Amino acid sequence: xxxxxxxxxxxxxxxxxxxxxxxxxxxxxxxxxxxxxxxxxxxxxxxxxxxxxxxxxxxxxxxxxxxxxxxxxxxxxxxxxxxxxxxxxxxxxxxxxxxxxxxxxxxxxxxxxxxxxxxxxxxxxxxxxxxxxxxxxxxxxxxxxxxxxxxxxxxxxxxxxxxxxxxxxxxxxxxxxxxxxxxxxxxxxxxxxxxxx
Amino acid sequence: xxxxxxxxxxxxxxxxxxxxxxxxxxxxxxxxxxxxxxxxxxxxxxxxxxxxxxxxxxxxxxxxxxxxxxxxxxxxxxxxxxxxxxxxxxxxxxxxxxxxxxxxxxxxxxxxxxxxxxxxxxxxxxxxxxxxxxxxxxxxxxxxxxxxxxxxxxxxxxxxxxxxxxxxxxxxxxxxxxxxxxxxxxxxxxxxxxxxxxxxxxxxxxxxxxxxxxxxxxxxxxxxxxxxxxxxxxxxxxxxxxxxxxxxxxxxxxxxxxxxxxxxxxxxxxxxxxxxxxxx
Ligand code: SF4
Numbered sequence: 001x002x003x004x005x006x007x008x009x010x011x012x013x014x015x016x017x018x019x020x021x022x023x024x025x026x027x028x029x030x031x032x033x034x035x036x037x038x039x040x041x042x043x044x045x046x047x048x049x050x051x052x053x054x055x056x057x058x059x060x061x062x063x064x065x066x067x068x069x070x071x072x073x074x075x076x077x078x079x080x081x082x083x084x085x086x087x088x089x090x091x092x093x094x095x096x097x098x099x100x101x102x103x104x105x106x107x108x109x110x111x112x113x114x115x116x117x118x119x120x121x122x123x124x125x126x127x128x129x130x131x132x133x134x135x136x137x138x139x140x141x142x143x144x145x146x147x148x149x150x151x152x153x154x155x156x157x158x159x160x161x162x163x164x165x166x167x168x169x170x171x172x173x174x175x176x177x178x179x180x181x182x183x184x185x186x187x188x189x190x191x192x193x194x195x196x197x
Numbered sequence: 198x199x200x201x202x203x204x205x206x207x208x209x210x211x212x213x214x215x216x217x218x219x220x221x222x223x224x225x226x227x228x229x230x231x232x233x234x235x236x237x238x239x240x241x242x243x244x245x246x247x248x249x250x251x252x253x254x255x256x257x258x259x260x261x262x263x264x265x266x267x268x269x270x271x272x273x274x275x276x277x278x279x280x281x282x283x284x285x286x287x288x289x290x291x292x293x294x295x296x297x298x299x300x301x302x303x304x305x306x307x308x309x310x311x312x313x314x315x316x317x318x319x320x321x322x323x324x325x326x327x328x329x330x331x332x333x334x335x336x337x338x339x340x341x342x343x344x345x346x347x348x349x350x351x352x353x354x355x356x357x358x359x360x361x362x363x364x365x366x367x368x369x370x371x372x373x374x375x376x377x378x379x380x381x382x383x384x385x386x387x388x389x390x391x392x393x394x395x396x397x398x399x400x401x402x403x404x405x406x407x408x409x410x411x412x413x414x415x416x417x418x419x420x421x422x423x424x425x426x427x428x429x430x431x432x433x434x435x436x437x438x439x440x441x442x443x444x445x446x447x448x449x450x451x452x453x454x455x456x457x458x459x460x461x462x463x464x465x466x467x468x469x470x471x472x473x474x475x476x477x
Contacts, residue, residue, distance in 0.1 A: 019240065019438070064264045064304045073302055074261040079345055079378050102345075102436075103378040124244060124436060125345065125380035126469045127251040129260040147316060148264075148304055160247070162240070162438065173377055176439025180238060181432030186369045 007055030008097040010117045010167075018170040022121065022161040028059040028100065030152040032078060035143055036086035043093065050142035051151060054095035057121075060102075062148035063132070072138040072154075076128030077102040080120070088112045100161060110169050120165040122172065134159045199333035200282045201477050203289035206337070209475050210293025210323075213339035214269060215301035217473035218261045221252050224407040225445075225470055232382060232435075232442045241440025245382070248435070248468055263469045265343035266303040269294045269323040272340065272402065278333035287325060295319040297339075306344070326398060338405060340472040346383065346465045349375030352397055355459040364389065364461050365424055371463040372428050372444070377437025380467035382445045384408065385428065388462040389417075391452035400464035403448035405472055412449055421447045445470070 004012050006026030016022060029051055031039070042049055060080050064073025080101030087109045090096040097118050102125040105113075113120060123131060137155035144150050164172050229249055236242045255262040271290055281289075298305055298320035307321065308314040351371040355363045368387060375383065388399030411418040425447040434440025445468070454460065 021240070021243070062264060062304065062306075064261050064266065065302045067260075067302045073304070074255070074264040076264050078265070079348075081378075102380065104376065122377075122436070122438075124247050124251070125377070126263045126467055127247050128264040129255040129258065129262060130247065130251040132260065132264075133254070162436075173437050173439075176238070176240065177432040177434065177437070178439070179432065180434055180439045180441060182430035183427060185373055185431070186366060 006057050006098070008057060008119070009055065013097065013117055013119045013167050016119060016163045016166055018163050018166045018175055019172040020163045022163060024057075024159045024161055025157050026155070028057050028154045028156055028159070029053070029141070030061050030063070030154060031058045031083075032060060032062050032149045033082050034146050034149045035151050036083050036090070038143060039094070040086045040089055043089065049094070053090060055097050057098035057100060058090070058096060059100040059154065064128070064148075066138070072132050072135050074128035075132045075135060077123050077125055079103045080105060084109050091116050091118050104171075104173060105165055110165055110171070113165050113167060114169040117167050119163065119167055121161040122164040123159070123161050131159070198278055198280050199276070200280050201335055202282050203284040203286065205477055206281075206286065206289040206335070207293040207296065209337055209477060210271070210290050210339060211296040211300065213337060213473045213475060214294060214297025214303065214341070217339045217341050217471045218266045218301065218303050219259050220256045220473070221262065221470065222407065224409060225252075228408040228445045232445060236435065236440050236442050238434055238438070238440035240438050241435040241442065244435035244438060245442065261303055262471065263343060264304055265306060265345065266298065266320070267341035267343040268307060269298070269320060270340045270342050270401065271323045271325045272338040272405070273325065273327045274330050274336040275327060276332035276334045277329050279335050290323055290325060291321045294321050294323045335477045336474060337477065338472055338474040340405065343467060343469065346375070346379040346467040349379040349465045350400075350463055352393070352460070352462040354393070355461055357457065357459050359459060361420065363459070364420070365427065367461050368424050368463050369427060371465065373431060373433070375465050376433055379465045380469070381433055381437055382435055382442045382468050384445050384466040384470050385424070385447045386464040386466060387424075387447065387449040388460070388464070389449055389451045390454035390460060392455070392458065392460060395452055396460035396462035397464070399450040399452055400462040403450040404464060404466045404470065406448045408446045408470070417449050417451060421449050
């Protein structure tokens, strides 16, 4: 198990390889579709951004509301690819270094990760109650009007991650799945399955 | 005639929304135990272990299993001897959803218009399916459905000549395209036959069947097993990180169809296979 802290530098990032399990402590910022769009629009309009993302990690999550006395409600990852149109700008221009979500990324994002020495982490989709327990502090720092889609600053301890796309552009999904695949993929091939009767 | 008051319906729906989002059935636990023992990948086993640990934690703390507490999909089986008293049935159900999602601190994920996209603030309206049955009971099932798996679902109007092979091919295409986005291990619900909308409802309804239970008709039961075998040969595995257990089960429901049609709907359910029911 690799233990890392935020903010991330390239020394840390380059040691992490696709499929590695990682335990992260430190600060995460949350952000989903609406927050990404607003950040990009604000930057392109030349206005000041509400958060400094240099070296930081964004967690794609829209948590449940916190019960009284709790830090946050259940908080697992959402599907990352919806953020892909905004990600290259966040990494290149705003200095974002890590992302946490679930699912594949587009080739454009993989290319940016490689070029900029960034990293894409996965965490366990649907393990939201467990992940919420690793969040020790949560405060809204921007866009409260977005409700669960607001930008929160989270402080996490031992947050469980898997390296999804490493800084060489390798994918944990591709490498993991190829070891266990027994039949051809049918996607987009139009080809017939094996053992057809 | 049996009279059921809308107040009781509202209270029941409120309770079921919270119960469904925080606890999973015995069938789920048994199937997961089996999945852990069958998984060959170490990372896959770890993922299944975390998913189980999370479900245990949710049940003991009352926190939602997943933050996407979904759209509230509600199935009613309403006896034709039932009379609803005190108000409108649909209003009563939506009031129950409003209370359940508010009092249960569940996430509100419904927008009022698909293009304007403003959150309704209380997860209403529910999506309600009603079946009229014999008798004087009202059975209410609440099945919250998250977007990760729902967005990975699909429907295709096959040609009758495509037959069983065509059905298998389409289900496999949907499952492969869903990959990690649908939070595997998934449950695959298939609606076969009927027409466009009938097949979709059959697929959704099939997800309510207990895991591990086969279709009563032998040729459909066999097809379920065959598709499950193929899905678990894709290597997608738990969370898509590679492994044996991509699906926990495949459920197919069928309906008579037109001489020229072979509709197939595939509704993917993530591992958070949530539903709770009560009979009034
Ligand atoms: S697909 Fe299911 S488990 Fe995954 S995030 Fe959505 S609701 Fe949760």
